[in-house]
Structures are given as C-alpha cells and as structure tokens.
Amino acid sequence: MTTKKANVFKKAKYAEHQLVHLLKSNNREAFEFLYDNYSPSLYGVILKVVKSEETAADVLQDTFLKIWKNIDTYHSEKGTLFTWILNVARNTAIDKLRVEVKSEKLVKLHSIDEEVYASLSFSPAHITMDLKTIVEGLLPERQALIDLVYFQGYTHEEAAEYLCLPLGTVKSRIRKALQELREVFAVQNLNLNAA
Secondary structure, three states: OHHHHHHHHHHOOOOHHHHHHHHHOOOHHHHHHHHHHHHHHHHHHHHHHHOOHHHHHHHHHHHHHHHHHHHHHOOHHHOOHHHHHHHHHHHHHHHHHHHHHHHHHHHHHHHHHHHHHHHHHHOOOHHHHHHHHHHOOOOHHHHHHHHHHHHOOOOHHHHHHHHOOOHHHHHHHHHHHHHHHHHHHHHHHHHHHHO
C-alpha cells in the first residue's frame, strides 16, 4: 500500500507555485518530481553546450545539486521555474566548459614552454642564450609573456587570449618586464664601457 501511495504521489502534478513551495521546504518527493519531469529537457540543453554525454550527465547532477541548494533564490516574479532551472543548467554547463578549456590551455602552455626551452637549450645563438638567461631573472608571469610575445611571435591580443588574461594585464606586465630588462642592459653597458 505504501508503494502505491508513493507511485501515485510521484505521478501527481503540481501547480508551479505548489512545487516551488515544496522545493523551498526541502521536500524530497517534490525534488524527485522535478528531477523526473525536467531532467530530460535539461540534459538536452547541457549536451548541446558540452558536446559529451559523460560530461553532460555530470553537469546534470551538478545542476540539480545547485537547484536544491539555491531554490530560495528563485522568485516567480522574475520568470517561471522552468526558465530559472534552465538558466542554472546552461550556466553550469558553460562553467564546466570554461574550466575544461582553461585547464587544456594551461597544459598546452606548459608543454609548449618545455618544448621551446628544450629547443633553445640545444642550439641557440650565443646572444639569444644570454638574453634567455636574463629573461629567466624576471617574475614567472612576465617571463611567460616575454617568451610568447618576443620569442614566439604572439601579438599582445593572442598572448592575452592564450593565457586567459585581460589585455590590459598583459600589456602592463610586458611594460614592467621591458623596464626591468632595460635596467639590466643599462648596467651591462656600463660594465662594458668601464672595461
């Protein structure tokens, strides 16, 4: 008899305001109803964003967890419940995609740095070797930018996009790095002239 009641309850349809009230009261059956009735639609939206069924399944779970934790932030005067949960799903999928892309870029940057440094250490020109040594004295974030822009030929915009940094930050760091390098070369020129 309990099973029949549970099945009838799951099949029951709620008016949106009732469902929202039950969800905000942390009613488990209402949440199961929400999951059963809305997960296929949300999964489809998420899959269009992340393009991977496995990732989409993970993002769907994250979405419902966010809905459960943040249902109190839903306000019916701003839109329907479905619109709200659809936005939660879409934003969660976009966040997941951003994290994956940023992670891939960092791995790629690290492997490119290793390849570039390895190739420079095998047969660099004498002057490049001295310059590379001097650049290694800069802060790591400035080293990376000088390497990308001056050794690899990236534009400031490409370097900003590649490192996921604002363009202004890239330009500021390069300016500071060049100021430091000018000071180093000024000291070296003084030493050469004195000798």
